[in-house]
Amino acid sequence: MNTTHKLMLAAIASLGLLSACGERPPVQTVQTGYRGTGMEQNYNPRLMKVVAERNQIGGIQPPADSSGPLAKDIYQNVQVLNDLSVGEFTRVMLSMTEWVTPAEQKNCTYCHNAENYSDGSKYQYQVARSMLRMTREINSQWTSHVKQTGVTCHTCHRGGPVPQYKWFTDPGSGRENAFVGTRAGQNSAITGLGMTTIGHSSLPYDPYTPFLLGDANIRVEGTKALPPGNRSSVKQAEWTYSLMVHMSESLGVNCTYCHNTRAWSSWEQSRPQRSTAWYGIRMVRNLNNGYLLPLTQVFPQHRKGPTGDVAKINCATCHQGVYKPYFGQSMAKDYPELQGAKKPPAAPADAAPAATPTAKKVIASADTSVRGRL
Ligand code: HEC
Ligand code: HEC
Ligand code: HEC
Ligand code: HEC
Numbered sequence: 001m002n003t004t005h006k007l008m009l010a011a012i013a014s015l016g017l018l019s020a021c022g023e024r025p026p027v028q029t030v031q032t033g034y035r036g037t038g039m040e041q042n043y044n045p046r047l048m049k050v051v052a053e054r055n056q057i058g059g060i061q062p063p064a065d066s067s068g069p070l071a072k073d074i075y076q077n078v079q080v081l082n083d084l085s086v087g088e089f090t091r092v093m094l095s096m097t098e099w100v101t102p103a104e105q106k107n108c109t110y111c112h113n114a115e116n117y118s119d120g121s122k123y124q125y126q127v128a129r130s131m132l133r134m135t136r137e138i139n140s141q142w143t144s145h146v147k148q149t150g151v152t153c154h155t156c157h158r159g160g161p162v163p164q165y166k167w168f169t170d171p172g173s174g175r176e177n178a179f180v181g182t183r184a185g186q187n188s189a190i191t192g193l194g195m196t197t198i199g200h201s202s203l204p205y206d207p208y209t210p211f212l213l214g215d216a217n218i219r220v221e222g223t224k225a226l227p228p229g230n231r232s233s234v235k236q237a238e239w240t241y242s243l244m245v246h247m248s249e250s251l252g253v254n255c256t257y258c259h260n261t262r263a264w265s266s267w268e269q270s271r272p273q274r275s276t277a278w279y280g281i282r283m284v285r286n287l288n289n290g291y292l293l294p295l296t297q298v299f300p301q302h303r304k305g306p307t308g309d310v311a312k313i314n315c316a317t318c319h320q321g322v323y324k325p326y327f328g329q330s331m332a333k334d335y336p337e338l339q340g341a342k343k344p345p346a347a348p349a350d351a352a353p354a355a356t357p358t359a360k361k362v363i364a365s366a367d368t369s370v371r372g373r374l
Contacts, residue, residue: 026044026045026046027042027043027044028042028043028044028045029041029042029043030043032256032257032271033256033260033271037256037260037261037262038256038261039256039260039261039271040254040256041253041254041256041257042254051252051320051321051322052327054320054321055320055321055322055325055326055327056326057154057326057329057331058098058099058154058158058159059095059098059099059154059159060095060331060334061091061094061095061098062091063091063334064085064087064088064090064091064337065085065087065088066084066085066087066088066336067085068085068086068087069085069086070082070083070084070085070086071084071085071086071088071089074086075089075117075118076118077118077119077120079129080129080132080133080136081132081337084337088336088337089337091337092132092335092337092338093108095152095153095335096111096128096153097110098154098159099152099153099154099157099158099159100128100153100157100159100160100161101161102160102161103159103160110124110161111124111125111128112125123298123299123300124161126295126298127295127298127299130291130294130295130298131153131291132338133291134287134290134291135151135152135153135338136338136339136340137290137340138150138151138283138287139151139332139338139339139340140339140340141340142279142283144276144279144283145276145279145280145283146283146332148330148333149324149325149328149330149332149333150330150331150332150333150335150338150339151318151325151331151332152331152332152335152338154331155318155325155326155331156313156317156318158320162303162311163311163317164320165250165314165316165317165320166311166312166313166314166317167206167208167212167311167312167314168304168305168306168307168309168310168311168312169206169208169209169213169305169307169309169358169359170205170206170209171306171307171358203238203239203241203242203245204238204239204242205242207239207242207243207246208246208312208314209359210239211239211243211281211285212243212281212284212285212288212312212313212314213285213288213289213293213312213359214285215285216239218240218243218281219232219240219265220232220233220236220237220240221264221265246314246315246316247277247315249316249321250314250315250316250319250320250321251315251319251321251322251323252319252321252322252323253323257271257273257323258270258271258273258274258277259271259274273323280315284313284314284315287313288312288313292310292311292312292313293310293312295310296308296309296310299311307358307359309358309359
């Protein structure tokens with residue numbers, strides 16, 4: 001028996017040992033594509049249990065009577081829920097109290113002036129009004145992504161005022177170094193602003209600003225064999241991968257949940273989930289630009305990021321580590337009140353301020369690298 005044989009035997013013996021103690025392997029695999037393409041998902045039942053506990057729906061109120069006078073005819077300052085009966089309107093108020101007010105102040109006055117409910121001066125009231133419009137828009141205009149499952153305030157808020165997963169533009173301060181030059185938002189072990197590094201890698205740590213606020217191109221594969229005309233670069237690929245890792249982590253899935261890895265760009269060989277994700281990217285961009293950014297002046301300073309920008313949405317805000325929020329269970333189906341206005345909602349009253357100078361800078365620099373001009 002030569003050394004190679006001995007080594008092989010030792011390896012086989014230790015494998016046997018491993019499988020003997022791991023009667024129930026910690027990771028399970030489910031095939032999702034044609035055999036031989038490696039399209040499979042890995043699940044760790046132990047971790048799934050934790051995620052499942054975090055993804056319970058809650059705060060659903062008994063259905064309300066849709067007949068009777070409209071809330072807008074009884075109250076003084078109803079601008080969004082002007083198609084609801086008083087009963088339905090009250091049901092939404094009770095639910096919002098369950099879904100978004102802090103544990104230590106579970107009551108109406110988190111948003112309202114107790115002396116006068118039509119007074120809209122509290123910032124929480126103003127934010128909530130905008131969020132009502134946003135939730136109705138998601139459920140009525142973005143069925144390409146949320147289908148009939150839809151969302152409620154609870155999908156993001158889970159019983160508190162500040163959703164667990166959100167993001168601010170990362171100014172990168174303290175990470176840039178005159179000696180090494182700009183790192184293009186890379187090579188950082190620091191976790192800041194509630195964001196983790198991207199998959200513990202050295203990939204750019206803020207893929208959100210260029211892709212989920214700006215609309216930088218997410219295509220990197222060259223479509224021609226030879227260089228002329230191919231503007232794709234390694235830099236561009238790094239930014240794209242950074243976003244892809246965020247998407248995978250937010251949904252708790254592998255790349256093969258959407259792609260056939262032998263051809264990342266091919267839509268024909270991708271799973272239908274990739275198209276749903278494509279709409280998801282557009283939806284998140286629209287929500288950030290259409291609803292969160294215009295609230296910049298409304299939010300108090302202590303809720304803002306280091307560059308004075310508002311908290312924004314990414315894939316994890318709704319998904320929280322699961323391929324579908326709450327594993328696909330629908331809360332919105334029990335809330336016809338949040339399904340969208342019976343007539344189109346009015347545009348938000350507040351004028352939209354432009355992105356902060358830092359956000360503009362991050363978008364511009366990422367855009368340059370993503371478009372491969374460096
Ligand atoms: C998360 C913030 C929030 C919470 C909590 C909340 N409300 Fe409201 N409330 C609003 C907003 C926003 C409006 C305006 C809705 C619109 O424009 O369609 C409103 C409007 C009202 C109005 C209409 C007042 C008027 O004259 O215009 C009443 C009444 C009301 N809420 C009662 C309640 C009650 C009772 C509770 C507690 C059970 C409650 N609200 C909890 C945000 C909230
Ligand atoms: C798609 C995700 C999403 C949905 C759906 C959503 N919100 Fe929000 N909401 C956010 C984010 C992000 C913030 C900003 C959090 C921060 O300041 O860090 C926020 C902030 C708020 C705040 C301010 C809280 C505070 O104390 O500063 C209120 C009030 C609020 N939302 C109410 C609502 C209501 C009511 C609904 C449902 C009608 C709703 N939201 C639905 C994402 C969402
Ligand atoms: C939830 C679905 C989903 C997951 C998971 C996912 N991707 Fe993607 N990927 C997409 C979508 C959608 C696009 C196209 C985005 C666009 O065009 O706006 C894309 C684009 C790409 C591209 C660019 C292809 C081209 O046309 O040049 C690459 C490369 C890529 N993904 C790699 C990855 C890697 C690596 C992973 C795992 C770390 C991953 N993806 C995980 C949905 C996904
Ligand atoms: C406003 C909340 C919300 C946000 C933000 C959001 N999603 Fe979703 N997503 C949903 C809901 C709800 C569903 C379930 C739709 C259904 O029942 O098929 C879903 C479904 C999906 C699916 C289909 C899963 C499957 O197995 O069919 C993919 C893929 C997905 N989302 C990717 C993303 C990506 C990528 C992002 C970020 C760019 C994102 N989502 C952001 C709410 C959201």
